[in-house]
Every structure is written in structure tokens, then in C-alpha cells.
Amino acid sequence: MKTLKRTFQSLSVRNFRLFVFGQLLSVTCTWMMVIAQDWLVLELSGDSGTALGTVTAMQFTPVLLLTLYGGRLADRYDKRRILILANLALGALALGLGLWVLLGTVQLWHIWLFAFALGTVNSVEAPTRISFVSEMVGSELLPNASAMSAAYFNVARVAGPAVAGLLIARLDVGPVVLLNALSYLATVVSVAMMRPAELHRPAARPRRAxxxxxxxxxxxxxxxxxxxxxxxxxxxxxxxxxxxxxxxxxxxxxxxxxxxxxxxxxxxxxxxxxxxxxxxxxxxxxxxxxxxxxxxxxxxxxxxxxxxxxxxxxxxxxxxxxxxxxxxxxxxxxxxxxxxxxxxxxxxxxxxxxxxxxxxxxxxxxxxxxxxxxxxxxxxxxxxxxxxxxxxxxxxxxxxxxxxxxxxxxxxxxxxxxxxxx
Known part of the structure; x- marks a missing residue:
């Protein structure tokens, strides 16, 4: 029992517990979205590996160009607010793509545009989310909290693609994309429900980060x-x-x-x-x-x-x-x-x-x-x-x-x- 309690110690922190529950749902649906997006690209392109590679490149290029700037924003402004805004933006993007798919008017360049916009938001969200963990739990529990984050990510990595395969076969790609859009609200609600007074924030933020x-x-x-x-x-x-x-x-x-x-x-x-x-x-x-x-x-x-x-x-x-x-x-x-x-x-x-x-x-x-x-x-x-x-x-x-x-x-x-x- 003591070992089990030690393993999940960071979950005793209310703010982090909310964060993990929201992330588990959101990341699982994100993996579902990855499978659905790749499947859609292959359908639209006639199984073109080049088209699939282009989507990856479009999503990754903003991460290369803007991640350091995203870290600057994370140091300069309230990480909690950045995460809420970033997840709302990600949800809006997924909603737009999902509606395009359901209307039957989506084209390959729409997916490329979506991937580029998604990468742009992720370049800010990723460094903010990673560095926010220490603010939720403090230094002593940071290794445990980071390990728990890796655990829920791997659970989502196993469950997401498996569920996506079943849903795509039954409902097609559009509903899976919309489900991912809805899942971002889980992160937004969990972060919004946190108690700012219990965060381990630095005494002051740099004026020029x-x-x-x-x-x-x-x-x-x-x-x-x-x-x-x-x-x-x-x-x-x-x-x-x-x-x-x-x-x-x-x-x-x-x-x-x-x-x-x-x-x-x-x-x-x-x-x-x-x-x-x-x-x-x-x-x-x-x-x-x-x-x-x-x-x-x-x-x-x-x-x-x-x-x-x-x-x-x-x-x-x-x-x-x-x-x-x-x-x-x-x-x-x-x-x-x-x-x-x-x-x-x-x-x-x-x-x-x-x-x-x-x-x-x-x-x-x-x-x-x-x-x-x-x-x-x-x-x-x-x-x-x-x-x-x-x-x-x-x-x-x-x-x-x-x-x-x-x-x-x-x-x-x-x-x-x-x-x-x-």
C-alpha cells in the first residue's frame, strides 16, 4: 500500500490531479485524431506517401521555427491562461476540420493548412505544458509528476489508435475528428478549475524574457x-x-x-x-x-x-x-x-x-x-x-x-x- 501511494503521490495534489484527468482524455483523442487524419490523407491522395509526409512536415515546421518563442511566452506570462487559450484554439481548429469532412468538401490542401495551424499552436502549448508541471507540484514531486505524465501519454498512445480504428470503421473519419475537438474542453475545464493560490510560481516573472x-x-x-x-x-x-x-x-x-x-x-x-x-x-x-x-x-x-x-x-x-x-x-x-x-x-x-x-x-x-x-x-x-x-x-x-x-x-x-x- 505504501509503494502504491508513493507511486501516485503527485496525484494527491488537486491541481495536478485535475490536469492528468483532462490530459488523459484529450491526449487519447489526439492519438485518435492522428490516425483519422492519416487515414483521410491516404484516401484523398490515393495512398500517397508523399502527401502523408507533407502533412507531417507542415505540422512540424512551425514547431521548429516557433518553439523557442513559445518558451519565452511561457516564462513571461501566466502559463495557466496560455494553456486555456491554446487548447481552445486547438479545439476550434479540430472543429473546423471535422465540419469540413462531414460536409464532404474537404480537400488535401485543407488538411495541410490545418496541420500548419496545429503546429503553430503546439509550438506555444508544448513548452508551456511541460514547464507548468513544476508549478502544479513543486520541485520535490516534479520527478513523480513527470513520470505520471509519461504514463498517461503511453496509455493514450496504446488506447487511442485502437479506439480510432474501431470508430473509423463504424462512423468514418468526421465524427472522430469532432470527438477530438470536443476533448480539448476537458483540458480547458481542468485547468480552469485549478486553484491559482496553490501553484508553486516563481516570486517574479522576468519583464523581458x-x-x-x-x-x-x-x-x-x-x-x-x-x-x-x-x-x-x-x-x-x-x-x-x-x-x-x-x-x-x-x-x-x-x-x-x-x-x-x-x-x-x-x-x-x-x-x-x-x-x-x-x-x-x-x-x-x-x-x-x-x-x-x-x-x-x-x-x-x-x-x-x-x-x-x-x-x-x-x-x-x-x-x-x-x-x-x-x-x-x-x-x-x-x-x-x-x-x-x-x-x-x-x-x-x-x-x-x-x-x-x-x-x-x-x-x-x-x-x-x-x-x-x-x-x-x-x-x-x-x-x-x-x-x-x-x-x-x-x-x-x-x-x-x-x-x-x-x-x-x-x-x-x-x-x-x-x-x-x-
Missing amino acids: RVVDGLRYIRRRPDLVLPMALVGVLGLVGFNFQLTLPLLAKTEFHTDSTAFGLLSSSLAVGSLLAAFATTARRGRPTALVVTGSALAFGALEAVTGLAPTLASACLLLALTGFAMMYFAQASNHRVQLGSDPQYRGRVMALYTLIFQGSTPLGAVLTGWLSEHWGVRWALYAGGLISFGAAAVALVAAPRTPRDRSPGESSERAARPVRFPTS
């Missing part, structure tokens, strides 16, 4: 640069399972989409277990924890490329998913708990940019390697490069890492501050 100041702050902090660099390398060469898993199922094991689903579920189950495992963390992880989990991930991904059977691949992918999520959580906690609250929005914006920005380029590289050498070589290369980068980081890590920054002390001092409800 410039992006360049945030970058200078990070440059002076090698203990932040190191995990960010590792995230960039592993995201580039290692975290490309959305491409390698279907190829592994089809070209190596010569099976159907059911096997692809099994491989994906194995990776997701391992990630979910790691998310729950990291709920026990109570402080800022050391550089050794970050690099050690990166080493484990690299080794396991490389070994996965040697899997002789589907069953062994599923087992290795579960272990790989565990190491992947454990590393992602450790690097997130090290960066977030080590940054000053006044810079945290901009710091996490850069972290998000690096984490997401490496994905498209990594997909291109992985696709080329898989096409010319086979998907197993893509797994070997991704794993070995990740392992090598982690080994270099292990040697380069400061001998006396800063496991507590001045920002953490200022955050603790800011706790008694109470802001009026407005």
Missing part, C-alpha cells in the same frame, strides 16, 4: 548542455521506431499489420513500465543515471536488430522501450530540476525543440539506411551510435556535476507566495 537570454543561460550550464546533446543524438539515430517497426514486421518477419501492432505494443508496454518505475524518483538524477540509461538503450536497440524471431523481437523491444523512457525521463528531470524557474520555459522549449527537431531528419536517415542496407542495419547503427555517444558523454561529464542549481533554491523560497485568483 528574451530567447537569447535563455540560450546564454543554457550555454553557461554544462550540466544542462550534456543531457540535451544526448537527447539530440539519440533522437536523431535511435528513436525512429515509427519507421523501423513496420519494416521489421514486413520485410524481416514477413508478417501482416497485426505483427506490427504487436511490436509497437511491446515497445509501448516497456515505456509504460519505465514511466511507473521513475515515479519513485525524489530528486534530480545525476549525470551517471542519464548516461547509464542511454548506454543501456543503445545496447538494447543494437541487440534488437539481431532478434531471430518475432517473439524475441517483442521481448527485446519491451526492454528497449523501458530503457528509452527511463533515459527520456532522466534527461527531462535533470534539465528541468536543474534550471532556474525564471528560465525554465525557455530551457524546456529548447529541450522540446531538440527532442522533436531530430525526428524528421532521423527518419530520413533511417529510411535511407533501411532501403539500402536493410532495417536490421538501421537498428544496429542507431543502437551503436547511441551507445558511442553515451560513452563519450560519460567521459565528458563534469566530475562534480551541479545536482542543485540556484534556481531550485529560489523556487523553494517562492512557495509561500500566493497570487490572487483572476
